[in-house]
Amino acid sequence: MSVELPFQISIPDSKLDLLRQKLALTEFPDELENTGWNYEEAKLNQDLPQFTKDIDVNGFETLNIHYVHQKSSLANAIPLLFVHGWPGSFIEVRKILPLLVQSSPQFPAFHVVALSLPGFGFSEGAHKPGFAPEQYAEVAHNLMLSLGYHEYVTQGGDWGYLITRIIAHKYGGKHSKAWHTNFPLATPLNFSVNPILFLQHLFTPYTAAEKAGIERSKRFEKEGQGYFHEQSTKPQTLGYSLADSPVGLLAWIYEKLATWTDSYPWTDDEVLTWVTIFYFSRAGPAASIRIYYEFIHSANGSQPSSFEPTIPLGVSHFPEELRITPRKFVHSVGNLVFQVEHSTGGHFAAYECPDELVDDLREMFGKQGPAFGVVPGKNGYEQRIRANL
Amino acid sequence: MSNSFKIAVSSTALSALKSRIESATFPDELDDAGWAYGVPLADMKRLVARWRDGFDWRQEEQKLNNELPQFTRDIEVDGFGSLNVHYVYKKSDRGTGIPLLFVHGWPGSFLESRKIIPLLTKGSGDSQCPVFDVVAISLPGFGFSEAPKKKGFSLSQYVEVSHKLMIALGYTEYVTQGGDLGSRVTAGIARRYGGMHSKAWHTNVLFSMPPENDDPSSYTASEKEGLARWQEFQRSGSGYFQLHSTKPQTLGYSLADSPVGLLAWIYEKLVSWSDNYPWTDDEVLTWVSIYWFSRAGPAASIRFYYEVAHSGQALGTKSSPPTIPMGCSLFPKELIRIPKSWYPGVGDVVFEAEHDKGGHFAAHEQPELLVGDLRKMFGKGGPVYGVVTGRDGYN
Numbered sequence: 001m002s003v004e005l006p007f008q009i010s011i012p013d014s015k016l017d018l019l020r021q022k023l024a025l026t027e028f029p030d031e032l033e034n035t036g037w038n039y040e041e042a043k044l045n046q047d048l049p050q051f052t053k054d055i056d057v058n059g060f061e062t063l064n065i066h067y068v069h070q071k072s073s074l075a076n077a078i079p080l081l082f083v084h085g086w087p088g089s090f091i092e093v094r095k096i097l098p099l100l101v102q103s104s105p106q107f108p109a110f111h112v113v114a115l116s117l118p119g120f121g122f123s124e125g126a127h128k129p130g131f132a133p134e135q136y137a138e139v140a141h142n143l144m145l146s147l148g149y150h151e152y153v154t155q156g157g158d159w160g161y162l163i164t165r166i167i168a169h170k171y172g173g174k175h176s177k178a179w180h181t182n183f184p185l186a187t188p189l190n191f192s193v194n195p196i197l198f199l200q201h202l203f204t205p206y207t208a209a210e211k212a213g214i215e216r217s218k219r220f221e222k223e224g225q226g227y228f229h230e231q232s233t234k235p236q237t238l239g240y241s242l243a244d245s246p247v248g249l250l251a252w253i254y255e256k257l258a259t260w261t262d263s264y265p266w267t268d269d270e271v272l273t274w275v276t277i278f279y280f281s282r283a284g285p286a287a288s289i290r291i292y293y294e295f296i297h298s299a300n301g302s303q304p305s306s307f308e309p310t311i312p313l314g315v316s317h318f319p320e321e322l323r324i325t326p327r328k329f330v331h332s333v334g335n336l337v338f339q340v341e342h343s344t345g346g347h348f349a350a351y352e353c354p355d356e357l358v359d360d361l362r363e364m365f366g367k368q369g370p371a372f373g374v375v376p377g378k379n380g381y382e383q384r385i386r387a388n389l
Numbered sequence: 390m391s392n393s394f395k396i397a398v399s400s401t402a403l404s405a406l407k408s409r410i411e412s413a414t415f416p417d418e419l420d421d422a423g424w425a426y427g428v429p430l431a432d433m434k435r436l437v438a439r440w441r442d443g444f445d446w447r448q449e450e451q452k453l454n455n456e457l458p459q460f461t462r463d464i465e466v467d468g469f470g471s472l473n474v475h476y477v478y479k480k481s482d483r484g485t486g487i488p489l490l491f492v493h494g495w496p497g498s499f500l501e502s503r504k505i506i507p508l509l510t511k512g513s514g515d516s517q518c519p520v521f522d523v524v525a526i527s528l529p530g531f532g533f534s535e536a537p538k539k540k541g542f543s544l545s546q547y548v549e550v551s552h553k554l555m556i557a558l559g560y561t562e563y564v565t566q567g568g569d570l571g572s573r574v575t576a577g578i579a580r581r582y583g584g585m586h587s588k589a590w591h592t593n594v595l596f597s598m599p600p601e602n603d604d605p606s607s608y609t610a611s612e613k614e615g616l617a618r619w620q621e622f623q624r625s626g627s628g629y630f631q632l633h634s635t636k637p638q639t640l641g642y643s644l645a646d647s648p649v650g651l652l653a654w655i656y657e658k659l660v661s662w663s664d665n666y667p668w669t670d671d672e673v674l675t676w677v678s679i680y681w682f683s684r685a686g687p688a689a690s691i692r693f694y695y696e697v698a699h700s701g702q703a704l705g706t707k708s709s710p711p712t713i714p715m716g717c718s719l720f721p722k723e724l725i726r727i728p729k730s731w732y733p734g735v736g737d738v739v740f741e742a743e744h745d746k747g748g749h750f751a752a753h754e755q756p757e758l759l760v761g762d763l764r765k766m767f768g769k770g771g772p773v774y775g776v777v778t779g780r781d782g783y784n
Contacts, residue, residue: 021412022412033624035675129419129421129426148695232630234628234629235655240416240428241650241653244414244415247642247646248647281416284416284417
């Protein structure tokens with residue numbers, strides 16, 4: 001049994017000094033000089049109860065994992081694992097956390113675990129090659145078990161989508177009971193694989209939103225995938241720039257923050273906090289992008305369809321997501337029981353549209369919802385005391 | 390009016406570089422990663438240590454200035470105003486040299502002419518050997534040439550500026566040699582100015598689309614292998630191309646701010662694109678320093694890819710091949726190798742030589758082989774002997 005240790009972000013002054021030294025060599029010192037990191041660090045530590053724990057991974061070294069963990073005041077709240085992506089981090093749980101743990105007769109409450117994926121935030125990164133999405137899934141699942149959550153549900157976008165899909169496939173039924181995603185990547189329908197869906201799709205006209213989404217997806221494919229290609233083939237080469245240049249790292253990440261969101265009004269400090277987590281991450285900024293390489297080179301790389309989960313799936317569509325999956329395709333992602341379309345919001349749904357995302361989860365897992373009571377004994381509501389007859 | 394030019398990096402720039410190198414921060418590396426994920430950490434640490442402690446830019450700078458006579462002049466480019474262009478220019482030692490424009494690519498520079506210029510201008514001592522007047526341009530945005538300030542400076546403009554340089558030097562007729570992006574530029578010159586000005590062109594990389602009635606079952610084993618290598622390159626080695634073609638500015642912040650990042654970005658290609666060329670650390674550092682100290686900065690050169698991709702001139706766009714005679718030298722580790730049946734899409738191939746060693750940076754890796762081919766192609770008895778009026782490379 002590995003020991004849970006409380007964790008506070010605490011970047012040493014020597015590292016801050018080195019960062020300032022590098023920034024002083026660039027041409028825009030004024031904006032970045034007063035990063036106010038110490039203030040942001042304190043706020044993060046205040047808002048997000050954090051811990052670390054050693055987690056075993058089959059075939060790899062034990063990894064010390066950093067995570068946010070907050071229990072609801074309601075004892076039988078639904079255990080929920082939140083999995084971020086790239087260039088995200090545990091910070092993406094920040095706004096939904098206080099809402100999810102809330103207890104009310106109107107909606108279910110959740111106990112929330114938001115891990116830093118290995119190589120991100122303050123989690124250790126793997127040192128051996130071959131640490132692929134399946135391993136990330138194993139870490140996340142083992143973390144839930146080690147916290148006593150043998151049955152749980154998940155929410156994820158970006159890499160969190162694939163990782164929670166793998167969790168749903170490998171640990172679904174027994175452990176993972178339902179999964180929700182805002183990034184339902186689906187491969188185009190194939191007549192021989194899903195004949196009914198294929199025909200339904202053929203005869204269902206695209207909505208205006210789907211058409212716009214398809215255009216957006218095409219543009220992303222044409223103009224927006226350079227980072228994916230480089231990160232999945234030469235992450236080390238790129239990594240030298242990201243590790244050595246805070247300005248380079250800032251540009252690399254900020255480009256995504258701006259273009260992948262739906263006109264989200266990022267403040268400079270928000271952006272800098274987000275990027276600083278990468279800059280001061282435990283494994284260094286070059287580590288996080290290795291997941292792309294390992295994914296492409298893994299046995300199941302580029303074939304998410306080899307994972308076929310059967311547990312209930314909920315999907316929230318946000319219009320400025322990178323790839324839009326037409327409605328009929330979504331059925332091929334999993335056992336779709338819940339689907340909502342929003343009119344605003346982008347890739348970082350939990351951060352951009354926390355209220356909408358939480359509403360969706362409350363609806364999916366709520367008393368009238370299709371996944372109500374999916375975790376036995378933990379339906380997220382106050383237990384009603386029945387009088388003994 | 391041309392001005393004589395000497396590379397003279399300021400001491401401010403040198404000490405700024407030193408400060409950055411001194412505060413270099415390295416990433417970690419996966420166990421036994423080798424080259425699979427990119428440049429190995431040990432290589433980077435060794436190169437950066439040399440850059441910090443032993444590499445003497447002033448000495449390299451002086452050697453370059455001694456070996457390569459350099460100039461700058463203003464060239465007008467339609468719609469873009471005047472650009473100050475840097476170039477190397479050496480006339481033949483004897484006789485009437487064939488005017489040859491040499492066009493580099495990325496991550497190359499005018500430096501790639503360094504080894505071939507003495508061979509081309511001096512000849513071999515054999516009276517049968519033709520000599521050349523060599524012009525090696527720094528493409529706008531590279532080396533010590535100005536970069537365009539406006540969007541849309543694409544292949545047509547690189548073609549125009551290169552041609553106008555030759556005209557400005559008094560060569561109304563000339564021939565060209567180019568690899569990498571230089572191959573695209575010289576193909577463009579052959580298309581637009583071929584016949585009247587460009588009389589023949591030579592390249593070490595051929596690219597065209599397959600012909601309409603293409604029959605893959607007729608490919609030879611080596612042609613199949615060449616196509617497979619090209620596919621593998623696209624699969625695992627073309628991330629840089631995608632980035633340059635879509636988000637050069639985002640990447641540019643890293644390349645401009647981190648000499649270590651720039652070194653890795655370029656060094657990866659120097660090694661993986663050459664045929665076991667025994668790069669010395671100082672060779673690599675000199676090459677990368679040209680980018681670091683370039684007039685327009687390291688972020689400028691990669692915009693070439695973006696502009697070409699967005700101007701309807703992307704690689705693979707159908708266009709009619711040039712009609713002037715062309716020659717090609719095939720080196721085994723070149724990135725692209727097309728089957729012979731695709732040649733008509735490239736041009737009128739009158740000379741072809743195949744070698745069993747050498748890679749992408751042919752002029753730097755195998756200068757004798759490349760120059761040997763040019764001598765055969767343009768010399769007496771060759772298929773384009775005397776193609777430039779009055780300048781046949783002999784007395």
